[in-house]
Amino acid sequence: MRFLAAFSDRYLPLVTGTDRLARRRPPARRPAALALVVSARECPAEDVVALRLTAPDGAPLPRWQPGAHIDLLLPSGRTRQYSLCGDPGDRYAYRIAVRRTGGPGGGSDEVHDALPAGTRVGVKGPRNAFPFAAEPAVLFLAGGIGITPVLPMAREAARRGLDWRLVHTGRSRASMPFAGELRGLPGADGRVELLPDDEHGTPAGTALLRRAAGRAVYCCGPGPMLDAVRAAFDGSGAKALHAERFTAAPVRDGRAFEVALRGGEVLPVPADTSVLDVLLARDPATPYSCRQGFCGVCTVRVAAGPVEHRDGRLTEREKAEGRMRVCVSRAAEGSRIELDL
Incomplete structure (x- = not known):
């Protein structure tokens, strides 16, 4: 089985047994920022705002693939990374969705409070740290706002006619964005499962992976969810695990x-x-x-x-x-x- 973790512009295989990390290449020079405008805003869930970003002159934007993200250059000077959650086939708009976290960095608050429609923003990318390989049989696992990179993957799986399943967890139905879009994907009947914690409790890793046998698994969500999936992966019968973490991993072997x-x-x-x-x-x-x-x-x-x-x-x-x-x-x-x- 393969166990992969997403980082930046490459995959790092997690070391198991005698596996060795491939030599890392220095990062490529990055292009200048695009000057885009917030052309529309919506609230697809509690504490979540979705922004549609377009070129001021309506020009097409650089292409992207499911799993990609952009660097959003905020008016304060902060830079934050957000997954693209729109349709890769739409050349004229990027969509991001941001949950308000109230953390010390202030990026999510700024997106919610300081980017009304018409605001000019800088964007770098897209880059893809979490590419979708379109395996024939796939299980998508998303926790909360982790649905953002997974939604375009599910859309692509449906377009290709792959054997796919998707499980989305969250605090409550009201907190889980894009449920309607997921259910509206071609062939989605019986493939999409929503598991709000307030109705079902927090699912264990074994429960999330109960349909994983013979499938490649793509997982994005909070740290505890990723840890639970990793712990249950070896016994799941899955072929591969691709995971992306939005928050920092805990410090390991730290010293004061x-x-x-x-x-x-x-x-x-x-x-x-x-x-x-x-x-x-x-x-x-x-x-x-x-x-x-x-x-x-x-x-x-x-x-x-x-x-x-x-x-x-x-x-x-x-x-x-x-x-x-x-x-x-x-x-x-x-x-x-x-x-x-």
Whole structure:
């Protein structure tokens, strides 16, 4: 069986047995941002806003495939990544859907409160970290807003006449976006299952995978859901698991250390907390995007101190120049690093 996790512009096979990670290529130079306009807004579920983004002159937009995402450049200067959840066949519009989380980064609040119809925004991409291989038999699993990359995959599976099934979980029916679109897909009768927690309880990984035998599984949702699916995967009979995580993975093997800033302020970094989260607690406008070490938005210069690099993307030259991706990289236990911030 294959077990794949989605990261940036590549797949990293999870190490099992004697498997080895393929050599990573440096990221390609990215094109300039597109200047788009919010041409329409709707609320497909509680605390969810969907935006339609188009070119001001009505020009066609770059093509994309199911699973792709864009970088949305917000008026505040923040950059956030959102999955495209529209129709890849529509060359004239991108659609994203964003749940309000109220987190310290403020990106979802800004999308909800500061992007009315007519607002100009910058967009980079699309990029695809979660491509759909269109296997003959597929099971889609989505938790909450994790339906956004999965919906275009299901639409493509229906278009191709594949043997597909989809399970969507969420807190309640009112919180689960695009249920009507899912049921309206060609041949969707008997293929789409909605499991609101307030009606069925939180499903176990074995329950989510009960129809997985012989199928490729595509899963996107909150961390506990992904962990449950991974734990049950080996006994499911599924052929492959493709997974995308919207939130940062927990810090593993972390050790406490300190970060010093230019002005002399010293911030403690607990063993279970990232440098990025410590910086966000101090300044919610701290730039970041992916939280997984691949996009580079949170990269800072280290003026002094040893860095434990965990991103796997910086080159040896960049490391020697003192670059650090603070969403994942750390320092040795009890040490102090000085950041050029």
